[in-house]
Amino acid sequence: MKNLDLLKRLVEADAPPGFEEEVRSIMIEELKDYVDSIEIDMLGNLIMKKEGSDDDKKLMIDAHMDEIALMVRYIDENGFIYFDKHGWVDDRVLLSQWVKIHGEGVKVCGVIGVKAAHLTTQKEAQHIIPATEMWIDVGVSSREEVLEKGINVGAPITFDRGFYDLGNNHVCAKAIDDRVGCFALIEAMKEIAKDDLIFSVYAVGSVQEEIGARGAKTAAYGINPQAALMLDTTHATDATLTRRKGAPTELGKGPAIRFMDRLKTGFTGIMTPKAMRDLLVSTAKENSIPYQIDVSAFTWTNAATIHLARAGISTGSLLIPRRYGHSPSEVTNLNDLQNTIRLLTAIVRKIDNNFFTALKRKIQ
Numbered sequence: 001m002k003n004l005d006l007l008k009r010l011v012e013a014d015a016p017p018g019f020e021e022e023v024r025s026i027m028i029e030e031l032k033d034y035v036d037s038i039e040i041d042m043l044g045n046l047i048m049k050k051e052g053s054d055d056d057k058k059l060m061i062d063a064h065m066d067e068i069a070l071m072v073r074y075i076d077e078n079g080f081i082y083f084d085k086h087g088w089v090d091d092r093v094l095l096s097q098w099v100k101i102h103g104e105g106v107k108v109c110g111v112i113g114v115k116a117a118h119l120t121t122q123k124e125a126q127h128i129i130p131a132t133e134m135w136i137d138v139g140v141s142s143r144e145e146v147l148e149k150g151i152n153v154g155a156p157i158t159f160d161r162g163f164y165d166l167g168n169n170h171v172c173a174k175a176i177d178d179r180v181g182c183f184a185l186i187e188a189m190k191e192i193a194k195d196d197l198i199f200s201v202y203a204v205g206s207v208q209e210e211i212g213a214r215g216a217k218t219a220a221y222g223i224n225p226q227a228a229l230m231l232d233t234t235h236a237t238d239a240t241l242t243r244r245k246g247a248p249t250e251l252g253k254g255p256a257i258r259f260m261d262r263l264k265t266g267f268t269g270i271m272t273p274k275a276m277r278d279l280l281v282s283t284a285k286e287n288s289i290p291y292q293i294d295v296s297a298f299t300w301t302n303a304a305t306i307h308l309a310r311a312g313i314s315t316g317s318l319l320i321p322r323r324y325g326h327s328p329s330e331v332t333n334l335n336d337l338q339n340t341i342r343l344l345t346a347i348v349r350k351i352d353n354n355f356f357t358a359l360k361r362k363i364q
Contacts, residue, residue, distance in 0.1 A: 064209030103150030254290030
């Protein structure tokens with residue numbers, strides 16, 4: 001796949017929720033010559049506009065820049081650092097991970113401590129240790145030494161993982177969720193840069209998705225588009241022991257078009273409107289782009305907050321399958337990423353006045 005170095009730079013950049021500067025800078029550098037205007041709103045969302053002939057018609061395309069992370073909560077007298085989860089992080093994947101603590105102008109490497117197996121009782125070995133009882137070791141012996149390194153309470157923490165090519169078009173990295181979405185957004189905007197469109201396209205790198213889809217909500221309110229497309233990842237359940245009848249999405253079979261999702265602990269989610277479903281599916285079929293249908297009752301994305309902004313926004317989702325979600329070692333397929341770019345580009349080029357008319361429901 002072309003421009004693989006860009007994907008590597010995106011996933012290796014660090015962007016905890018509320019600290020998205022590194023990814024935002026990459027996106028600006030890549031697209032500054034392909035859009036008509038760039039702004040950063042009050043919350044930190046990156047909003048890049050390609051002007052169309054009718055600025056009253058607007059399409060928002062969103063990909064979130066942030067990643068799951070941790071944050072320093074307490075530093076004890078012996079220099080061990082305790083933390084809280086900053087996003088939906090599974091306690092099971094934390095022990096013994098290498099991390100980077102983002103101090104004052106520095107990144108300090110550390111490791112999440114784990115009790116040696118030789119010292120662990122059988123009962124302890126069967127117990128999932130909660131994150132609140134874990135600590136980070138940065139190789140010092142006092143609180144003062146931690147402070148001297150530039151680390152203090154409130155410092156964000158990211159996983160210290162690089163980009164790995166596993167072969168057969170599979171790659172592994174931290175923050176596949178959602179740097180593949182950022183990559184797809186960048187490449188699609190380059191593809192349509194010289195197109196004459198009847199509507200304006202607002203490409204958004206949104207903030208704080210991992211802690212409540214916050215940035216996309218304020219960006220959508222400010223832009224006030226009639227329609228939005230959201231780029232993110234979804235669970236691939238084709239790996240051993242993770243197969244589910246309810247989520248048959250697989251790597252290598254194309255982007256997933258989501259019809260419905262919701263968070264199982266509440267009613268947050270989205271029902272994709274018919275006009276948007278029809279647009280996404282018909283475009284994939286017309287261009288012979290492989291796709292999957294995604295229905296999920298145990299997750300949500302930025303689409304859940306975008307579609308509720310102002311008087312409502314017709315919102316669709318293109319999701320790139322990935323394995324081992326919300327871990328430091330997510331795996332995705334480059335063919336799925338390339339087909340997501342193809343489908344996104346084709347959708348933008350297909351949208352016309354009839355689509356905007358179809359968004360308005362009429363009394364029968």
